[in-house]
Amino acid sequence: MSYALDITSEAAERLNDLIESLPADWHTDVTDAVDAALQKLAANPLPKAKYYYGRPAYEFTIRAGRLTRHWGVTYRISPDETHLVITDAYKVPPPVPPIL
Amino acid sequence: MPGSALTRNAQVLRYLLEVAPGAGHTILAKLAYLADLLARQHLGHPITGLDYIYDKHGPFDSGRFYSALSELERGGYIVRERADVGGFLGYPMQPLQRLPADSNLTDAEREILSWVGRTYGSLTARDLCERVVYQTTPMKRAKPGQRLPMEDAGRTDPLEFDLERVLAGERAGEEGRVRPLTSVLNELRARHHK
Numbered sequence: 001m002s003y004a005l006d007i008t009s010e011a012a013e014r015l016n017d018l019i020e021s022l023p024a025d026w027h028t029d030v031t032d033a034v035d036a037a038l039q040k041l042a043a044n045p046l047p048k049a050k051y052y053y054g055r056p057a058y059e060f061t062i063r064a065g066r067l068t069r070h071w072g073v074t075y076r077i078s079p080d081e082t083h084l085v086i087t088d089a090y091k092v093p094p095p096v097p098p099i100l
Numbered sequence: 101m102p103g104s105a106l107t108r109n110a111q112v113l114r115y116l117l118e119v120a121p122g123a124g125h126t127i128l129a130k131l132a133y134l135a136d137l138l139a140r141q142h143l144g145h146p147i148t149g150l151d152y153i154y155d156k157h158g159p160f161d162s163g164r165f166y167s168a169l170s171e172l173e174r175g176g177y178i179v180r181e182r183a184d185v186g187g188f189l190g191y192p193m194q195p196l197q198r199l200p201a202d203s204n205l206t207d208a209e210r211e212i213l214s215w216v217g218r219t220y221g222s223l224t225a226r227d228l229c230e231r232v233v234y235q236t237t238p239m240k241r242a243k244p245g246q247r248l249p250m251e252d253a254g255r256t257d258p259l260e261f262d263l264e265r266v267l268a269g270e271r272a273g274e275e276g277r278v279r280p281l282t283s284v285l286n287e288l289r290a291r292h293h294k
């Protein structure tokens with residue numbers, strides 16, 4: 001069973017900024033690609049989780065035409081385990097420092 | 101940012117000792133370095149005012165580091181002990197009095213300091229240096245005696261991961277400022293079709 005996907009107002013702004021950082025011709029395709037990636041997350045959130053300061057994050061590759069971007073979202077799962085709330089959306093940063 | 105009775109460097113070292121009590125000089129200095137490195141990447145600015153050089157045991161700003169420790173000792177915030185550490189004289193430090201209420205460390209800075217202390221504070225000084233600190237970009241780019249190019253490791257794009265934004269998103273969630281993702285994506289699609 002998939003989690004219902006919610007997004008905070010702050011994360012929605014960031015997601016919009018990410019999409020609008022790309023050429024306008026690609027906005028619709030990229031929005032669809034984000035939707036598909038996040039539906040995968042909702043279906044199975046934990047196995048692919050990366051963690052930032054103890055917070056789970058899901059990082060994915062967006063492909064639209066010749067565009068390739070690595071983006072991610074941080075999220076929380078509701079206490080009743082029915083909703084997955086996206087708390088931020090971001091470009092994947094380079095890894096620092098080594099995590100043991 | 102309002103001032104505090106303690107300098108920012110002293111606040112950072114005291115905070116790290118709360119999470120990693122018993123750390124000696126080498127470990128504490130490396131924890132501060134790692135926190136600054138992460139903060140540059142994930143906040144866009146360092147937490148301390150330390151200016152690191154590639155010293156004998158790795159990144160260090162001896163003047164500011166010892167000045168901050170003296171400040172903490174004088175104020176009764178830490179006690180510095182003497183101990184035999186594997187045949188060498190070491191100075192494990194223990195936290196005493198808590199940070200003053202006027203500490204100006206932000207929530208995001210505290211998150212980074214806590215994470216660094218928990219993740220790396222239990223390593224030996226040698227493991228911390230060899231397995232972590234010496235593998236970081238500024239240490240790889242500098243030569244012994246040189247200033248570390250910390251700014252090279254900083255965030256270059258405001259759309260990259262930003263811990264302040266994550267915390268803001270979490271607060272929004274707690275305050276109920278949340279919508280179904282589908283409706284947000286549909287709005288974006290409608291906007292982009294115009």
